Amino acid sequence: MATSSSTLVLYFVGILLLIHSGYSSYEFHKLSSLSHHSQDLPQDILLETLIGIVVIVIGGISSIENPNALSLNGELIIPEHKYLKPIQMKDSVKLNEKIGISDYEDLNSRLPFINIVKKRKEYDDFIKSSEQ
Amino acid sequence: MADVNVVKNNFLLIASSGSFANFNPPQLIYYHDKLQQFLLSSGDTLATVELFNLYELQFYLALLTKNDIEAKTVLNKLLDQFGNNKKSQRLKLLQSIYLEAIGDKEEALNLINRNPDEIQLARRLVTFSRMNENEDDNEDYIETLNYFLDLQPSDLIAWSELGHEYSKIGHYDKAIHCFKEILLQDSFIYPIYYQVGLNYYYQFLQEEKNLKTERKDKLLELMNILINARNNFLRAIEIFDDYPKGWVGILTITKLNSFNDKLKKLSDGGLKEVKQYLEQNESLQKLSNSKVEEFVTTEEYGSIIKQFSK
Numbered sequence: 001m002a003t004s005s006s007t008l009v010l011y012f013v014g015i016l017l018l019i020h021s022g023y024s025s026y027e028f029h030k031l032s033s034l035s036h037h038s039q040d041l042p043q044d045i046l047l048e049t050l051i052g053i054v055v056i057v058i059g060g061i062s063s064i065e066n067p068n069a070l071s072l073n074g075e076l077i078i079p080e081h082k083y084l085k086p087i088q089m090k091d092s093v094k095l096n097e098k099i100g101i102s103d104y105e106d107l108n109s110r111l112p113f114i115n116i117v118k119k120r121k122e123y124d125d126f127i128k129s130s131e132q
Numbered sequence: 133m134a135d136v137n138v139v140k141n142n143f144l145l146i147a148s149s150g151s152f153a154n155f156n157p158p159q160l161i162y163y164h165d166k167l168q169q170f171l172l173s174s175g176d177t178l179a180t181v182e183l184f185n186l187y188e189l190q191f192y193l194a195l196l197t198k199n200d201i202e203a204k205t206v207l208n209k210l211l212d213q214f215g216n217n218k219k220s221q222r223l224k225l226l227q228s229i230y231l232e233a234i235g236d237k238e239e240a241l242n243l244i245n246r247n248p249d250e251i252q253l254a255r256r257l258v259t260f261s262r263m264n265e266n267e268d269d270n271e272d273y274i275e276t277l278n279y280f281l282d283l284q285p286s287d288l289i290a291w292s293e294l295g296h297e298y299s300k301i302g303h304y305d306k307a308i309h310c311f312k313e314i315l316l317q318d319s320f321i322y323p324i325y326y327q328v329g330l331n332y333y334y335q336f337l338q339e340e341k342n343l344k345t346e347r348k349d350k351l352l353e354l355m356n357i358l359i360n361a362r363n364n365f366l367r368a369i370e371i372f373d374d375y376p377k378g379w380v381g382i383l384t385i386t387k388l389n390s391f392n393d394k395l396k397k398l399s400d401g402g403l404k405e406v407k408q409y410l411e412q413n414e415s416l417q418k419l420s421n422s423k424v425e426e427f428v429t430t431e432e433y434g435s436i437i438k439q440f441s442k
Contacts, residue, residue: 068135070142072151072159089320090372097372099142101151104321107292107314111150112225112255116233118267119153119196126157 010059017052021045072100136174143167144182147189152196164193184213191226195233203230221252228256248283255280255290270297288314295327304335322368326377329364332357333385334442346394348403355395355409358385362416376428379420380436386417 024045032039066079077098086092096103146152152163167190175183187206194203207230214223224243231240241260244253261276263269277294284290295310311328314321336357343350365381372378392410399406424433 067141068138070138072146076138090374093322093372094374096145097375099145101145101149102323104323105149105151106289107321108323109150109153110289110293110296111153112252112289113259113293114150114153114229115259115262115267116195116229117265120198120233121265123157123160123196123198 004062004065007059007063010055010062014052014054014056014059017048017055021048021052024048069095069099071098136177139166139170140174140178140182140186143170143186143189147185152189152192155196157197160193160196164190164197164199167193184210188222188226191230195230200234203233221250225252225256228253251284251287254284255287258290268300270301273297285313286317288317292324292327295331299331299334302334302338304331304338307331308335320371322371322375322378325364325368325371326375326381329361329368329378329381330439332361332364333381333440336361337442340391348398351394351398352403352406354391355406358388358391359409361385374427376424376432377436379423380428380433381440382416383420383424384437384440386413386420 025041028041028045061083064083066081066083066085068079069077071077077095079095080086080091086094093103102108146163152160155163167186171186171190175186178186187210191203191206191210194200194206207226210223210226214220217223224245228240228243231237231243237260241257244257246257248254258273258276258280262273274294274297277290277297281287281290281294291310291313295307295314298304298307298310308328308331311324311331314324315328336354339357340354343354362382362385365378365385368375368378369382392413395406395410399410428436
């Protein structure tokens with residue numbers, strides 16, 4: 001889940017609108033209590049509140065956008081689903097398979113049992129052979 | 133150029149999966165250099181947990197690329213931050229791996245307590261019975277792994293390790309048993325179905341090699357091994373239908389022409405089950421061929437098919 005700058009702008013604008021509509025409502029009630037006339041809240045304040053909520057909701061939805069990924073070959077992978085991850089297993093494992101690291105990679109890599117001596121020797125041999 | 137977040141997530145995925153343990157030397161050099169640059173340029177922007185996870189990855193990559201001084205520096209950084217926690221298995225493991233890598237095996241062993249409840253260290257303790265220079269001489273290692281699994285029967289990584297060790301020395305029936313133990317605990321791990329299928333295939337190759345006469349019962353036995361291999365590849369595909377290894381596995385099995393010719397003779401003799409197997413083979417070959425052409429790249433096919441030539 002990535003919070004992009006556009007999402008932050010949407011949150012900021014939405015909160016600003018809500019604060020402004022709240023303050024306008026407070027002013028309106030203060031004035032109407034001083035003038036002893038009870039009136040309904042003006043339409044523009046209601047509209048501003050509604051727009052503020054909608055903008056925040058849009059910001060919230062865009063914040064759950066699936067980020068792009070990088071495969072082990074260095075290719076940029078764009079997820080098939082823009083928002084939320086697929087529920088079905090055959091679809092949900094697809095992205096990691098494209099990256100080159102499956103969801104069960106720990107059973108393949110078996111890091112706790114790594115033969116560090118052998119791996120370093122392999123590396124040594126590779127360096128020696130590439131120097132020749 | 134890829135976004136910083138994309139690169140960061142890539143490193144974090146590599147770190148958490150441990151996939152670097154199977155990297156080849158060029159990959160190790162590439163990721164070691166890339167991570168070093170990334171930490172220098174963007175280390176300050178990372179959350180603490182992410183930063184220390186990447187330090188751990190840097191430690192492993194430095195050690196695997198024989199940059200021992202760098203590995204020691206990173207290890208010291210981790211010890212400075214978390215050294216107060218004397219019970220940390222993760223830290224002890226890193227220290228022990230470092231000592232083992234630089235050749236101080238005795239000290240590396242001393243660091244690990246013999247407490248079976250400390251599973252991470254207990255796993256590492258098992259590896260001390262392995263002949264690091266000659267992995268094929270793994271009798272003691274297998275024995276220790278079996279002992280460990282008696283104490284920790286739900287450790288899937290250890291079952292996988294044991295399966296691979298048996299497979300290395302040609303005990304494919306035992307390897308299959310180990311992989312099936314994993315499937316008993318989680319029946320959706322499609323790469324393990326592939327491993328089971330692959331080991332049945334190896335078993336087939338082994339027994340076919342030892343086949344002296346083309347007796348009917350022997351050929352039927354071999355056919356049943358191939359059916360088992362095929363069914364496991366199919367199960368992997370049933371879970372994840374775009375699984376390249378599974379499709380390549382099916383294609384390889386259906387393309388065993390010389391063995392299929394022997395079966396054809398039996399089928400002509402009126403054996404129903406053989407006839408059915410050959411018919412299924414034919415339709416699966418067409419399907420797997422089209423699937424492999426559809427989404428398996430030549431490079432990928434080459435690396436997968438290598439596993440089938442034992």
